[in-house]
Amino acid sequence: AQSVTQLDSQVPVFEEAPVELRCNYSSSVSVYLFWYVQYPNQGLQLLLKYLSGSTLVKGINGFEAEFNKSQTSFHLRKPSVHISDTAEYFCAVTEEPNDYKLSFGAGTTVTVRA
Amino acid sequence: DADVTQTPRNRITKTGKRIMLECSQTKGHDRMYWYRQDPGLGLRLIYYSFDVKDINKGEISDGYSVSRQAQAKFSLSLESAIPNQTALYFCATSDEGTEGYGYTFGSGTRLTVV
Numbered sequence: 001a002q003s004v005t006q007l008d009s010q011v012p013v014f015e016e017a018p019v020e021l022r023c024n025y026s027s028s029v030s031v032y033l034f035w036y037v038q039y040p041n042q043g044l045q046l047l048l049k050y051l052s053g054s055t056l057v058k059g060i061n062g063f064e065a066e067f068n069k070s071q072t073s074f075h076l077r078k079p080s081v082h083i084s085d086t087a088e089y090f091c092a093v094t095e096e097p098n099d100y101k102l103s104f105g106a107g108t109t110v111t112v113r114a
Numbered sequence: 115d116a117d118v119t120q121t122p123r124n125r126i127t128k129t130g131k132r133i134m135l136e137c138s139q140t141k142g143h144d145r146m147y148w149y150r151q152d153p154g155l156g157l158r159l160i161y162y163s164f165d166v167k168d169i170n171k172g173e174i175s176d177g178y179s180v181s182r183q184a185q186a187k188f189s190l191s192l193e194s195a196i197p198n199q200t201a202l203y204f205c206a207t208s209d210e211g212t213e214g215y216g217y218t219f220g221s222g223t224r225l226t227v228v
Binding site for chain 2: 103107
């Protein structure tokens with residue numbers, strides 16, 4: 001069975017600084033990987049996803065993530081954050097092409113300070 | 115109108131009461147899901163449905179039941195609510211392939227059991 005570990009529960013960061021959110025997964029088969037963002041009092045919005053192909057995936061709002069199969073990781077990065085990036089970020093994985101059940105990490109709260 | 119609509123947005127109910135959370139979608143997706151979100155635990159799958167006649171338990175289905183009334187409607191019921199079911203509940207839909215395993219989430223229902 002798949003599982004997801006987000007290594008940081010809270011990440012404070014100053015505006016215009018870079019940020020990296022770490023995500024590791026465990027699975028015995030091929031996976032599809034996702035990052036979602038949840039702004040305060042809102043639902044989840046897809047930032048980016050890895051299905052196949054290039055291991056560097058670019059998403060919305062300047063975010064990108066790199067899939068590393070050997071390290072079973074899918075870390076999310078942004079080179080320069082804004083106050084508006086303050087949110088909770090979730091890494092998620094699904095194992096099989098026809099499974100469609102997403103397993104989520106516990107989430108990382110990013111707080112951007114001026 | 116939102117693609118995935120959840121009602122109510124907020125609800126306070128008493129222990130032992132029966133409550134239904136409703137979800138409707140205009141995406142035309144066959145697959146629908148109910149998740150609950152708890153601080154520090156991320157989102158956990160309660161039930162999922164691949165079509166009107168196919169309903170499956172997720173990882174935390176005890177104390178919950180669901181009904182798939184139509185392709186567009188998927189309801190979650192708490193037969194006898196208890197305080198540890200206080201959480202934020204999300205409905206989601208997914209497509210088989212045209213959107214590349216894209217999930218669409220509703221805005222959530224915040225349920226408080228007192």
